[in-house]
Each structure stands twice: as C-alpha cells, then as structure tokens.
Amino acid sequence: MTASPLPLRPGQVAGLAETLPLWRVTDDGKAIRRELRFRDFRQAFDLMSAIAAAADEQDHHPDWSNSYNRVAIRLTTHDAGGISARDIRLAEAIDAAAASFGA
C-alpha cells in the first residue's frame, strides 16, 4: 500500500478553478464535484462503467449518485481528509471519459 496522500494546500485548491474548470470545490473545501447529464440512462451508466474501471486502476474511488440521465460526482481523499493529488488525477480521467461520451 502507498503512503497516505497529503491534502492540497489552500493555494493549490484556489488554482483548481483554472486546472479543472468543470469542477467546483464544495463549500467545506474538502471535495470537488461535477455534475454530468446525458441523453439517457444507458449513456450515463456507460460513463459510470468507464469511470469505475479508471477508479479501480488508480485505486481511488468516487462518491457519486445517478438519477436517470444525470451523474453527480464528488471526489475527496478519505485517507487525507480533503482534496489531494489523487482527486485531481481521477478528475482528469473522468473529464477525458466524459468528453469521449460527448458530455
């Protein structure tokens, strides 16, 4: 198992607006979130399957929910008690997967 990740410093959190413009920092500053909307449930679920594969590869997992064609994703690092570089890396993979689905 790898060492526990460090949470981002406040300046790094502020910089997320530029590096991950589709994501918002939650009010408590401990997570980032993005909401996606698709044509239908099948598209939404296919994206979730793609994200699940990326998450397992990275050994870093989203907190998320799905309602029909919407997927709400929240990324936080439980082991760090906040946002870490692991969340950034997974967010980038999610953005790439979503773009390939046209979302």
Ligand code: H2B
């Ligand atoms: N996912 C997230 N979001 N945060 C974590 O701290 C985390 C994880 N820890 N996936 C990983 C798994 C850890 O439990 C394993 C043992 O590496």
